[in-house]
Amino acid sequence: MSFHILSEGTGPSALVPTDLSRIPVSLISVHTDCVNRRVEGRVVHKGPLVSAVQDFILKAVIEEKDSSPHVSSQNNSINVFLLGALAKKFSQDVNQGDMILVSGFTVEKSPTASKDRLHPCNLLLSGDSACIYVFREQPSPDPSSLVPSKRSSTLEVSKAAKAPKYTYVQLGDLKAGSVVNVYGVVVFFKQPFRSRGTDFCSSLKITDQSKQRTICTIFCDNREKHPQIYQAGDIVRLHRVKAQLFDGSINLVNTFGFSALTFDGAVGGAVEPRTSSQSFHFDEEDKRTVEELRSWAAGQVLFPQNSASIPLSAVQPKTYFNLTCQLLAKAPVDSTCTLLKVWDGTRCPHTLLNAVVEPAVTEGPTSFSKNKENFIANVLVFDNHTEMARQLKPGAFLRINNLQATSGSSKVLGLASSQSEGDHLAFYLHGGTSYGRGIGVLPENSAPIQELKRVLDSFPVDVGVEELNDSDLLEVWGTPPESLESDCSHHIKLVPLSELKQSNPDQMHNVRVQLRSYQPRRLYQALKLFCRKCTSIQEIPDDELVADVFSEASKRSESCTPPWWALRGNVNLPGDSPDRTLSIYLPTHLVTEGKTKELLFLMGSTLEETCRLAASYQNVVPVTSSGGHLAPLDSSAPFLFTGRKRYYGCKRCSEAAIRNPSPDGLGVFNAKTLAEAFSVQLLEFVLLMKLEVQDATDTLEVLIWKDAELFLGVSAEDIAVNQEAQNHMCQTMDSLCPPESRTGRGPWLDLCLKTFRGKDDGGQDQNYYHVCNAPIIKNSST
């Protein structure tokens, strides 16, 4: 790799490689032989430097001076992707408007050509052969970095090399009819709502140092394109809005080419633009403008106190308020009303309405621990807001504006309450958009949600997850399900083992026993994979087999055209093999958002390399190629690595394919969302053990499965990755079955056992015994 800056009027032309033959941008195709070729053009767009493990990525667009009138201008502009150190140098030293010469590039098909209307190919610059020369009229601010040079004879440097410059109008200077760019502090806003036309409409009132308050009405066909206002005090930058006179005052409406950036309004905070725009201009001057607006606003009273959101603990009856909260569950009540169960980690001092709804129509948990129940607020959402409510996913973080706290007996049609009539606070989001009524989904990384999460994270975790029921278990052992009373309890009479053995199947018994031995002795072998769909229990593929799958896949892997939603790049492996470079694919939207650690598709790696990379990414999906497309590995291999965790799919129930994944309601990718996107039936870790127990009368082999986790006090998933959990499991088993004793010096255990009929290996009917709730440990015996 090499990188040179030449300024006008100086420098040895010897530095410029004259042996490279120039290829016009318009003639570049994927079949172009790129050896000893050069491309020249002006940088018309310079993207942000994006870091991905050890590799940086930067996207730029260069435009070649129109060489022939027959060439359409769209073929004169081409995307250039720079990787590694070159991307970093480019980011530091190249400005929009510079002329550059590149060589040592490769050409690939541009997956975004139809969208960005640029050249059908991309140039890729990475590795040793890649080379960039930068020609600039003005000397660089740092003269020491310049090569003394005279103007190169191989290039013409045009005079007009200015990046587009935006000017901003103060709100006090708006003239009706003009299309302008403005900055302003948000003093009031309405979340996007469906208009009677084709678009969503949002409304904001902004102000600036001119003290003029201006209403902006934004029409966009989807919610994401609207300014992402989280709270009053946010700062917006609007490009291409039209000033209009209405009712004697000037307002602003978006017009063609509209784009919006929004910033948090807190003085001293990072100036980070939020936007759905793929590319936008943002420089030091913009940063200054935001900071000036912030400090100006800090000294003003711009909006009423109640514009802020208040915690549930501060809600007063008969008031309207704004709430920042997390959605826990939701259920439709009727065609005009939806119930949202939300919390913010604080407890409302007033008794809250406790709405009880049909579990069948509830999305999210249908019951909560008694303690948590006290923190949950029921929000009834009416009319136009139910459409938004329908799209919400439990877990999402919300900002609900203009909730009404109604005290007194509240009767909601079709909604049962577990409480007798009385004073209970109910929260209503009435229909309409007056006073900014509406629901907004806030991303997890937003300032209001970061604050909310600090409160929620300190809340004690609920115990008890959805568990497998007994019919699942019976199916696993191929036993026909029959009606079973599941009221296993430790209160029923103790039965000696000898008597138990004589009893009929499908019965529940309580026994008091000691643990004589258990299998597997190597406890990690107790770890299995369970498919909820086909209810099969499967072995975890061993590393040797998985390593083979990776090595086979690596042989088949060849660089392929990235799917439309992804970009291709390389990654240098950290550690001991500096020359090892692997192909990676990153979802484009993550790259443009700078979220390059969240999800990576990795090609051609070994198992060991995949594990190493998984340490620095949140989600690593190993891929190979098939017919020029990304494809998953054989399903014996984990389809996903997150940190030390590996996730497997069920061979029988998956139809795996690599597709564009969407994050969950919180904007994050996890095993569940990825499995869904790739049609992978996720396997769960479970523990399966055989215990040999004894009492004074007999010995018996029993199976323990779903309660093994309770028994051992660890989760199967933790056992899979966590040495501490494994140690804990060993210690527990040692204490229940002391290794020096084969005769029962361990504690007595009260177990509930269920008998069922199954087939043994030889196909013979046999009684099996299953531990069907968490054993109670009695005092140590002698």
Place this chain on the structure above:
DNA sequence: GTTTAGGGTTGG
């Protein structure tokens, strides 16, 4: 090359 809304509370 521009329809939609045009802040300000019925209440379930």
